Amino acid sequence: MLEDLSTTPQLTQRFSVLVRKIWNPRAFKAHVSPHELLQEISLRSSKRFTLTEQSDPVDFLSWFLNNLHLALGGSKSKPGSSIIQQIFQGKLKVESQLITARADAGDRLRFEDADVKTETTRFLVLTLDLPAAPLFQDEIDRNIIPQVPLTTILAKYDGVRAQERLNTRVRYRLLHPLPPYLLFHIKRFSRNKFVAERNPTIVTFPVRSLDMGPYVEPSPALAAPGEPIWYDLVANITHEAIRSRDDSVEGEAERKVWRVQLRDKSREAWFEVQDLFVESVASETLFTKESYLQIWERRVMGRRKKTAA
Secondary structure, three states: OOOOOOOOOHHHHHHHHHHHHHOOOOOOOOOOOOHHHHHHHHHHOOOOOOOOOOOOHHHHHHHHHHHHHHHOOOOOOOOOOOHHHHHHOEEEEEEEEEOOOOOOHHHOOOOOOOOOEEEEEEEOOEEEEOOOOOOOOOOOOOOOOOEEEHHHHHHHHEOOOOEEEOOEEEEEEEEOOOOOEEEEEEEOEEEOOOOEEEOOOEEEOOOOOEEOHHHEOOOOOOOOOOOOOEEEEEEEEEEEEEEEEOOOOOOEEEEEEEEEEEEEOOOOEEEEEEOOEEEEEOHHHHHHOEEEEEEEEEOOOOOOOOOOO
């Protein structure tokens, strides 16, 4: 809001104007329109993202953050070269090892001492994989939707659990320091040669005090081992599949509907937004929908007050 962006591309200028309008204490109207920014996004993306159709939130946010980064003078090779990367970018340690042909089925994901390749990569969005949904259900369980805690799918980044990728076993661990904001993409959609599939599993999560400490490589120079690293949820984008009859194909067609749930810090209240529709929502019910993209804010720990002996 305070920087002079008059010489930067139109994308940053339009976004800057919108943010200033939102936070203007002397605004004449109680609402602002993002129309000019959306027009610029449509133009810059060659109509990949338009005003008339909802797009995949992860695709859009990845495109928007990367284009803002470059428009602000950020470098493709130098980390932390813009405010975008300083806020959202983190580091990830990736260990990989080839799976030998003689490996037993039970030992395919067991790391051996030799030939472990380690590399460090950077991320803006962390992808979380859902467990496979059951293929068949009996009459009693036919309406039951499976649930999984957020901490269970976050275990992908604990540096212990190995996963199989083609002919390689891999494991991941987050590195200090974690960014001020973490973006979680809960991967619900997959596509094979024949059909696109959606995983309806519900992810349960706390609204406050998510401890990311267990998923971070210990670094005594930056943080005490075992000390919690608290994050609080600030936004949650959900997916809803609405079925409608489609005469062009047999059966019903699914239409994707995206909603965003936002926390109002001033009142500690939550609101659900879809286009111009805004309604209050209880924080205890946020996880009951198909969460797709989450934004978490790192809690700044204040200085501990000294207590008298």
